Amino acid sequence: xKALLVVAHGSRRAESNxxxxxxxxxxxxxxxxxxxxxxxxxxxxAEPSIPDGLREAIRAGAGEVVVLPYFLxxxxxxxxxxxAEVDSVRREHPDVSISLAPYLGASEGxxxxxxxxxxxx
Amino acid sequence: xKALLVVAHGSRRAESNxxxxxxxxxxxxxxxxxxxxxxxxxxxxAEPSIPDGLREAIRAGAGEVVVLPYFLxxxxxxxxxxxAEVDSVRREHPDVSISLAPYLGASEGxxxxxxxxxxxx
Numbered sequence: 135x136k137a138l139l140v141v142a143h144g145s146r147r148a149e150s151n152x153x154x155x156x157x158x159x160x161x162x163x164x165x166x167x168x169x170x171x172x173x174x175x176x177x178x179x180a181e182p183s184i185p186d187g188l189r190e191a192i193r194a195g196a197g198e199v200v201v202l203p204y205f206l207x208x209x210x211x212x213x214x215x216x217x218a219e220v221d222s223v224r225r226e227h228p229d230v231s232i233s234l235a236p237y238l239g240a241s242e243g244x245x246x247x248x249x250x251x252x253x254x255x
Numbered sequence: 256x257k258a259l260l261v262v263a264h265g266s267r268r269a270e271s272n273x274x275x276x277x278x279x280x281x282x283x284x285x286x287x288x289x290x291x292x293x294x295x296x297x298x299x300x301a302e303p304s305i306p307d308g309l310r311e312a313i314r315a316g317a318g319e320v321v322v323l324p325y326f327l328x329x330x331x332x333x334x335x336x337x338x339a340e341v342d343s344v345r346r347e348h349p350d351v352s353i354s355l356a357p358y359l360g361a362s363e364g365x366x367x368x369x370x371x372x373x374x375x376x
Contacts (some may be wrong), residue, residue, distance in 0.1 A: 247364045
């Protein structure tokens, strides 16, 4: 089974973390069989952590996990911190294929989305 | 003339600010007449500021400016800080129509973009 783990920064504001959880619930409804398990994790300030989120997906039966950084720029978190957390679980579970998708800001569809958003009123 | 001002947080990392400037240049190429002027501004840590970005767009001939917050969650910056900066220029230029688009994270197309990104490898 293939799982998707959306990784957000995490915030002191509970509403911001809940926004990520709601987004993840929408993603799960729209994943239409592409991912059998969709969940979120946070780099800091909220639960679950990235390693815990990965472990939950694996416990749910994932043999493959795609980690998607919900970040807009390629800062230290995207370049170093998230890969390091992912690596720690890769070592624990060498039988599971864990891949890192490009961070959201690098998406080819971002320009189209921004233009759509700018014309949404 | 209608202008688009993409507002990002701004970073201590010059590369992150440059990423926004490159995104803005791509947006300008793809705006295809929807916006005669496309530029970016930063809430903090980088130039131009939001008021300066708005003033530049107005100086370039904009009679209407759409401000698009390039932010993923509805935190204080999106709810209070950006609207306050926009208001200050509205008072300076009551003849110019300045509207605030919903922040990026609220976009209806976000789910589709994330699914596309998760399956991009």
